[in-house]
Amino acid sequence: MTTPHPANSGLNVDINPAAAVHRHALLRPDHVILRYDGGDLTYAELDDRAARLATVLAETGVGRGDRVAYLGLNSPSFLLTMLAAFRLGAIFVPVNFRLAGPELNSVLARSGAITLVCEQGHLAAADTAREGTALERLLLVDDDPAIPAEGDAPDGWDLWADLVAKASPSTALAARGFDDPAILMFTSGTTGLPKGVLLTHGNIWWNSVNVDTMIDTRRGDVTHAVAPIFHVGALNSFLMRTLVRGGTIVLRRSFDPARTLADFVEHGVNSTFMVPAMFAALARVPGAFEADLGQLRSIVVAGAPVPPSLIQQYADHGIILQQAWGLTETAPFATHLPAELTLAKLGSAGIAMPHTEVRVVDVQTNTPLEAGASGEIVVRGPNVTPGYWENPEATRAAFDDEGWFHSGDIGYLDEDGYLYIVDRLKDMIISGGENVYPAEVERALADLPGLIDVAVVGVPDIEWGEKVVAVVSLAPGAALTLEELRVHAEAKLARYKLPRALRIVTSVPRNASGKLDKLAIRAIAGQGE
Structure with a gap:
């Protein structure tokens, strides 16, 4: 040979x-x-x-x-x-x-x-x-x-x-080539100074191969880009592929729900990436689900925890949102839920991308966990960053000896290998000795009538160590009490997970990527304590 x-x-x-x-x-x-x-x-x-x-x-x-x-x-x-x-x-x-x-x-x-x-x-x-x-x-x-x-x-x-x-x-x-550096993308910095994530041309290319393999993208597609493209999710989901494959990009400077809906219809948009808050706002546009969206077949929602109620709401009108999970460091997608399994695996962030490995490990021992057990999600593959820019300490902390990138996200795999996101490890609340994951509480509250947006954080408490606080924004004319909020959530959550305080704000702080700004939210939650 x-x-x-x-x-x-x-x-x-x-x-x-x-x-x-x-x-x-x-x-x-x-x-x-x-x-x-x-x-x-x-x-x-x-x-x-x-x-x-x-x-x-x-x-x-x-x-x-x-x-x-x-x-x-x-x-x-x-x-x-x-x-x-x-x-x-x-x-x-x-x-x-x-x-x-x-x-x-x-x-x-x-x-x-x-x-x-x-x-x-x-x-x-x-x-x-x-x-x-x-x-x-x-x-x-x-x-x-x-x-x-x-x-x-x-x-x-x-x-x-x-x-x-x-x-x-x-x-x-x-x-x-594959190892040549392409993009230096700094993390959002809402919990400290941003870290520089180096993405190679190979990282970008392999993510594109994963996307093209799993999602119904086609040469000549029209993609809509309205989420901030300084963020890897918006830049490297469909926009970069459209540049390379010969389609058309409808580019908007900022998000306006009514304008986005009009764009989808006028330009026959085939694909888009948006964060959950954007899809929630789009659903509130009068006539949103009566519009002709027949050309829209590749819709990815990611970048923040996705309430199953949001996916169900769109599915009830024949529009399938495809959930994905990843980080800047994974360029961005590590998992994806195929459109045909959206309802069968409602709430899942999907399976590992074809050229990416994903597993869940014990936070203390770094050993793989059995199906259903929650632990840290780790990723390995050619779409994963080689490391942080001029920060060897952070790189060493993020990668183990076998080359697995430790995401800091907590989740579990079901018996079929589908990933479910629980929360960020660093956002976990310990109340009365029990672990409370804010994202789980947020999902339980997401379909509360009159609710526009919600964030859950922990604040110091003399009796409980930390107590659960919900920060919410409401639709015009809507009202909400703490007791009403707790009654709505108690059918889905253990009582120790229920919020013990409520803060109502005009809008829940989010960064430009659509993620909750936990620093600002904790400041609001702590007011009056």
Whole structure:
């Protein structure tokens, strides 16, 4: 038997998304890849502008391995910056646009980014946070009608439109392999300073293979992107695949439920990723379930605990939400529940993706647990990050000796191998010596009439050690007492898990990724204690 030459093994194949966009620009230049309020873009236009921006970046020394950051909402400039960085073999750093002060400075400084592209609305925050960073070039987006620039560029900043227009398209198109770094994505930081998760081109590629294998995605699909794309769930679920496979992206800067519903109908959307709170808001739009959503076949809900009542509500109207589970570190999906099993396994986050291993282990001994026993969920596979950026201590803490990534999520596998998420290990409440998982309580309350959103946390208590507190927002005109809340939940929960206090707020704090902001929620829950 002849040993294959390494060049024929597939390991040297170029998987750079920028190369795929360039290929589409040559083959189908007039195909609209991006629909956006500020103007649509064809593949030829997207590729040409990314090539010109690559020239601008290269003029200030951006090359392989350098970091290029972007601060702003969903927009074409986000994608252009990412593609231009990929063309040069640089690492793209999408920044959470809700960060401010020390957190923003920490991300910019710790990433080592030498170039920052920024939208007008975030200019003041970026200007304040750039001190002590390695930033050498600051570009202000000034050609997006959705965010018009205001006057001349401040000191130290360059308006990018004229620079990009005058630059010659770069011929650089760095070949990228499986181990080459692609994206440096910082975690949300709601419980401390964000950690930098390094995702390789291979992580992104293998997640795409998993998605294409499990979910009904097709070449030419129309995908809707409204969840913040600085988050891996929104970026790497359908958007990145659509860029590579030749579909169309309907990109919205922020979420408006009525507009989202109209988009689904008008553009014949086939796929979308949203967090549970978005689907709950969409369901409250008048006529939502009477609209023609016949083209919508690939719908993933993830990014936060998913109430089974929400999935049942959509299923009752013939719309199947497919639950998935993962983290930034898994790029993002580790498990997925096939559409045909949504009701049979209601509440499950699904089975392991085809090229990913998932198991549940004892928190103390790290040994696998039997079916039905709750423990920490661990993941291993080519979609899992190689580690945290310049943080070997955090990397060592997250991976065991066999290469399993420890997620910090608590869950269990049923006898068929389907995963059920219980909660975050660090969010567990110990009340009267009993373990209470907030997500379980939140699910029990999710279908309470008049409830819009709910978060459950523990606060210190002299008698119980910690007591369970529910923080809720209600529909206009709705009212709720603690006793009514407890009565609703007691049919599903043991009494020690029932909330002992209730806080009603206008809106339950969530971060830009749709996850509960537990720091802010605990502050609300502790008021009056």
